Amino acid sequence: MNDDQVNFPRRVTRSVRVGRLTLGSGFPVAVQSMTTTPTADVDATVAQIRRLAEAGADLVRLAVPTMADAEALGRIRRQVDTPLVADIHFNARLALATLDQGVDKIRINPGNVPADDDLFQVIDAAKARGAAIRLGVNSGSIMPRSKDTSPSGEGGPQGPGEGLTPETIPSQHSPQQIADRMVSEVLRYLDLFQSRGFRDLVLSLKASDVPTTIAAYRAVAVACDCPLHLGITAAGPREEAVLKSALGIGSLLAEGLGDTIRVSITGDPLIEVQTAVRMLEILHLRPLGGVEVLSCPTCGRCQVDLAPLAERLYLATRSIRRPLRVAVMGCVVNGPGEAREADLGLAAGKGFGLLFRHGRTGGEKIPENQLFDRLMAEIQKL
């Protein structure tokens, strides 16, 4: 496969600088994640940022719920060179404080940061400092409007805690209705920011529902040229979150949308970064950086115990950082074909396997119980 072959022509966007990184269609799709440490715990946060960057994160976001967290950002900023994003909710004054501390980008949630004088100060400060801003709408924090569910309805952002009483609980909305609300909310803020001369904007419109998310991004993509930050919010525990993120983020990337992605998984953010990096590799949006194990699902044709071999090989090769494709195939139907495309291939017969190196086999029949060791030895040689 040629990774230089562009399969998914990207939607053309403006370019937005985030520290040393640039987001937009002229640049690679960037991977990001978010720290789970209390931001004010500078040592723990710096250590986590380094782990995430080492795994392939291009930028890292941090929660800023208090002024102590905002003030910690300067000390963190001086210890890492990864571009940093401050995550702001409810309180624009926290955003001002993080800009003072030198963050490269702030994320503002239009659903809970009102469009008032404090916000105008944030826009001007970000412009003066060359920081970017993400307008990040979430389905979970857009305001319920029980009387008026049309996207054209008036009603500005409200403070936190509102909308929790029974009378403001909205009736169930369709994915398209929720997506329309999200789009109208983000575009209203986009107009506001641009009318103040600020253009270094990235947009996100995340829902926990995948079709809602896809609908929202598709709609906003044709309404502006801002880079898009893709993600599924509250995606769940690992198994569920990987599936939802791959379905939602993947389908948008395959349509050419998306300039930075964040896979959300409840748990260690390292898994988020590893998953996001692998998604981009699979879609040829980032070069392969390790060992890819291809293996067939096995069927009634297979005459070796292939699944444990493939799983063991997969686990044993996770730490190898050299790009290599290894095919482990259970029979002759696709075995030689896949082996031909891989750097190293195995096509199994009855209780044995044939090895292929770059598509060529010496014809030696390797007994089933030696296959793992031989494959690992060959991988070490390559």
Add this chain to the structure above:
Amino acid sequence: MNDDQVNFPRRVTRSVRVGRLTLGSGFPVAVQSMTTTPTADVDATVAQIRRLAEAGADLVRLAVPTMADAEALGRIRRQVDTPLVADIHFNARLALATLDQGVDKIRINPGNVPADDDLFQVIDAAKARGAAIRLGVNSGSIMPRSKDTSPSGEGGPQGPGEGLTPETIPSQHSPQQIADRMVSEVLRYLDLFQSRGFRDLVLSLKASDVPTTIAAYRAVAVACDCPLHLGITAAGPREEAVLKSALGIGSLLAEGLGDTIRVSITGDPLIEVQTAVRMLEILHLRPLGGVEVLSCPTCGRCQVDLAPLAERLYLATRSIRRPLRVAVMGCVVNGPGEAREADLGLAAGKGFGLLFRHGRTGGEKIPENQLFDRLMAEIQKL
């Protein structure tokens, strides 16, 4: 969310009957998998088919490498009511034998079943018996053409084992070139079958490379109106296979392509079916059939140990077959919002959580160490 809201208008296809099931755009996207037992082992195969059907498989495919496997199909057919598909490679006469045994559909691999008199007999026999045929091309079994890599090049299907010598190893092809070869191969067979008056055809064009697969399906979708069977071949061990399948199958489904899907995972096919069913649920292509756990990725705002709680809840609710959405959220940013959309919601504070039932909270602060038990008790009540 309304599941009746169609987000992904389906590509319009002809309808193809497969036993009691119909495949095509007028019908739900069907889930399929493949048995891993030796087909001639009738008891083991019947037991596995039943497990797969119970988990949500709408049709099941079986390998038929030998005449003994073909002859076992009649005994299997009489013991299960799931539509059955015989997987045929290399030898059209095996296909004839499986039709005699009453299979509902056969899969033929144009890459290794030559277009000769035996194949014409298969077409006529399938027509006489009302059986459907899938023309299933795999990137691993299309013929290498070292001298001629253009899709318009001549060169019919060849037998197995050819193409393994160094001089026939193709140079590296781009995803688009491989996709073009796959499309031209399947369309050539499609013309052949239709010219003989056979129209109950489903097509698949699977590669182990995801962009190649997407390119192949996109191209074939505009060239005919046959239902499409989606899948990524040799997708690998579970973690890798889930990611590749969700990216490849998911992006095509989100474009409206695909009438039946098979998630290929090296290992127990039950996982394939569970994953495929969940993918369709997430995309609103099948109604939710169990408990969906929404949970946030946590961040520096979160003041309870949310990840183990979410994971434990996820595992504890896998066996519940009642549709229910449970949101487990770490703070007030999206917590109340997600909780509002869920049947049962938890928004965490500092060492406690607030429960929401259908969006309403009583305001009781539940201590962190009681959250799991209280959530499970509420789920039992609902």
